[in-house]
Amino acid sequence: xxxxxxxxxxxxxxxxxxxxxxxxxxxxxxxxxxxxxxxxxxxxxxxxxxxxxxxxxxxxxxxxxxxxxxxxxxxxxxxxxxxxxxxxxxxxxxxxxxxxxxxxxxxxxxxxxxxxxxxxxxxxxxxxxxxxxxxxxxxxxxxxxxxxxxxxxxxxxxxxxxxxxxxxxxxxxxxxxxxxxxxxxxxxxxxxxxxxxxxxxxxxxxxxxxxxxxxxxxxxxxxxxxxxxxxxxxxxxxxxxxxxxxxxxxxxxxxxxxxxxxxxxxxxxxxxxxxxxxxxxxxxxxxxxxxxxxxxxxxxxxxxxxxxxxxxxxxxxxxxxxxxxxxxxxxxxxxxxxxxxxxxxxxxxxxxxxxxxxxxxxxxxxxxxxxxxxxxxxxxxxxxxxxxxxxxxxxxxxxxxxxxxxxxxxxxxxxxxxxxxxxxxxxxxxxxxxxxxxxxxxxxxxxxxxxxxxxxxxxxxxxxxxxxxxxxx
Numbered sequence: 405x406x407x408x409x410x411x412x413x414x415x416x417x418x419x420x421x422x423x424x425x426x427x428x429x430x431x432x433x434x435x436x437x438x439x440x441x442x443x444x445x446x447x448x449x450x451x452x453x454x455x456x457x458x459x460x461x462x463x464x465x466x467x468x469x470x471x472x473x474x475x476x477x478x479x480x481x482x483x484x485x486x487x488x489x490x491x492x493x494x495x496x497x498x499x500x501x502x503x504x505x506x507x508x509x510x511x512x513x514x515x516x517x518x519x520x521x522x523x524x525x526x527x528x529x530x531x532x533x534x535x536x537x538x539x540x541x542x543x544x545x546x547x548x549x550x551x552x553x554x555x556x557x558x559x560x561x562x563x564x565x566x567x568x569x570x571x572x573x574x575x576x577x578x579x580x581x582x583x584x585x586x587x588x589x590x591x592x593x594x595x596x597x598x599x600x601x602x603x604x605x606x607x608x609x610x611x612x613x614x615x616x617x618x619x620x621x622x623x624x625x626x627x628x629x630x631x632x633x634x635x636x637x638x639x640x641x642x643x644x645x646x647x648x649x650x651x652x653x654x655x656x657x658x659x660x661x662x663x664x665x666x667x668x669x670x671x672x673x674x675x676x677x678x679x680x681x682x683x684x685x686x687x688x689x690x691x692x693x694x695x696x697x698x699x700x701x702x703x704x705x706x707x708x709x710x711x712x713x714x715x716x717x718x719x720x721x722x723x724x725x726x727x728x729x730x731x732x733x734x735x736x737x738x739x740x741x742x743x744x745x746x747x748x749x750x751x752x753x754x755x756x757x758x759x760x761x762x763x764x765x766x767x768x769x770x771x772x773x774x775x776x777x778x779x780x781x782x783x784x785x786x787x788x789x790x791x792x793x794x795x796x797x798x799x800x801x802x803x804x805x806x807x808x809x810x811x812x813x814x815x816x817x818x819x820x821x822x823x824x825x826x827x828x829x830x831x832x833x834x835x836x837x838x839x840x841x842x843x844x845x846x847x848x849x850x851x852x853x854x855x856x857x858x859x860x861x862x863x864x865x866x867x868x869x870x871x872x873x874x875x876x877x
Contacts, residue, residue, distance in 0.1 A: 409578045410585055413546075416574045417589055420517045420544035423571035429514060430542045432489060438539045439488070441567045442532065443481045449563055450474055453528055453556070460524070460553040462732040463693035468649065473529040476814055480533050483816040483833055484540040491540070491837045497845070502873040505850040512841040514542030515616075516592030521583065521606070523598045524550035524695055525652045525754075530620075531560065534595045535573060537836025543593075545573040548586040552695055584609070591615050593840055597654070598622075599752070600777075600825050618829030618839055620654070621822050622752045625779040627657035627809070628769055628795065629670065630786025638785035638807070639670065642758075643677035645783070645809025647736060650692040651756040652699075655781040655803075655810055658752060659759040661769050667760045671718055671738045674758070678736050679722040685733050686725045693732035694755065700729045703755040706748045707737055715742040766791050773799045778824035783809050802826050 427434075446453075453474065454466035497508035518538040522531035531547050538545045547564065549557040554577075561575040568574070576586065587594060587606045590613040596606045597620040610617045627642050629635070646657050662670045682691045694700040711717050720736040721727070727735050736756040742749055748759055763769040773782070782801035784792055796804065802822040803812040813820055821830030831839050849855065857869040 409576070409582050413576050413582070413585055413589065416546055416570060416576060417517060417591075419571045420546065420574070424514070424516050424544050432492060435488060435492075435540055435542055436485060438568070438572060439481055439485050439536065442536060442539065443478065443485075445563050445567045446474060446477050446481065446532070449559075452559060452563075456556040456559045457527060457553065459555045460527070461693045461695060463689070463691070464649070465690050465692070467690070468692060469528070472648065473526055476529050477532045477536070479814065480536050480816055480832065484536055484837070487834065488540055488837075491834055499847075503847070503853070506853050507848045507850070509846040509848065511844045511846055512541070512838070513844050515840060515842050516543060517546065518543045518840055519546050519548070519586060519589060519591040519594045521548045521586060521594070521596045521598070522550065524552035525649060525654070527553045527556045528560070530597045534597075534618075534831055534836070537831050538593075538595075538840045539573065541837050541840035543840055544571060546586075546589075546591075547573070547575045548583060549575065549577065551577070551579045551583075588612065593618070595829075595831070595839075596620070603827070618831060619822065619827040620820075620831075621780065621825065621827040622654040622754070623777055623779045623822070623826040624658040624752055625655055625781040625783070625801070626659055626661055626773055627783040628661045628773075628785065629663065629666070630766070630784065630788050630791050631663045632788040632791070633785040633807075634787075635670070635673065639673040639677050641785070641808050642783070643674055643681060646758050647678060647681060647691075647756055648810070650694060650734065651736075651758075652692070652695060652754055653810070654754075655813055656754075657758065657781075657783055657809060658779070659749070659761060661761050661763050661772065664762045664764045667740050667762050671740060671760055674738055674760075675718060675720045678720045682722070682736075684723045684725070685721065685735055686727060686731055691733060694734050697729050697732075699755070700732065700734055703734060703753070703757060704729065706746075706751075706753070707739070707757060710739050710742050710746055710748050713743060713746060715746070715748075716740040766794060770795065770798050773801075778802070778822075778826055780822045780826035781805070781810070781812070800824070 454469045457469050458464050495510045497510050499508045520534045531549055535545045549560055557577050564573055564575050587609045593616050594610050595618040600621045603619045603621045607617055629638055642657055682688055685691050718738040727733055734756055739759045742759050778800050780802040782804045784795050785807050805812045816833040819830035819835035820832040821827055
């Protein structure tokens, strides 16, 4: 079976490579047509996409999928359609004085066949948003969705096949072994979204082919309450950001830092805010399930370890439902006084569990963030401009939202990407177009150019010309 899938992967790749060589620079109308078909795929099959994702999760609301996936994808495609003529345009670049009247130009050129390996947590958005950028840039695209969302992955294969020729965009499904084969293909660019640990392996496999990679990973993204913040509004934002998709979001707040002495107060407010969002859990269609029993047990083990080591653990179970692994859904947990050696404090949580850490002064909060690996996101809440300025300038994160959560992700005029352990490279909007393009520098020599004066045989003319050029730089 694996050999058959490998054959399919090889055949699809060769087909797309041949098609790219036949049409290495698709015209504007060709690219727009592909984007419009991608938009049609999104709009015509919304109900099917929502139902498939709900089935794979064992419970995720259509509203959450429409907001966090379909809305984001549609906005990205429409933005690309509106701005693509400008992105494609050959740009003038200033020419240094010694080389006038020659001219510099910069031509964005498609790179070829792009591989996109997407995860299970937002299976539609994290497959189609990179594909949007790759198609806008004029490339062919192979998609490898997650094996943990089999219903959706099969649907995506069918829908892509209905809207695109296999040599334009195609889906290859399969297990982890197929995934390993996928990332070892000689793509012209590879984008992977997933865990930091797997991202390291992907980068090593791609390096064998010198394939450029964009890695969208995760990590422990902090939320920080300054003493100057509007506490109720801040708590409301963090409760929503943490529990969207039951915390199974790469940019979810992974832990919360609050001024010394405020942990208990903040925990009580957070519990109340979470209960308002989700007054019931087990049969609440708005509250997302955990993707698998394995992931549920992992989160449960983290909480058990914290309890056993003396942490103060609060279960937010408004209706007293006492959920277990077989329920798939998991109650939110708030954890205080957790020691730094616990898994909860070392690993990305990726679930509805939020540690709360107190800090004495802004220097301590900055130091805590900087001691850890660089996060994908950072959230700062407060009105103090001086502290905000320090937090922005003295910490490094993939992206930042001030006084809210996650909204930097949906800004099509801003790049989205990680840094260090949280990833490399960026996409969205024009940054996605650039990621999947080769910006080719071009110098056009003028008939009046003086380059001939610098050629052998060297002599007085050469020395005078070189001296003159030195004075002109």
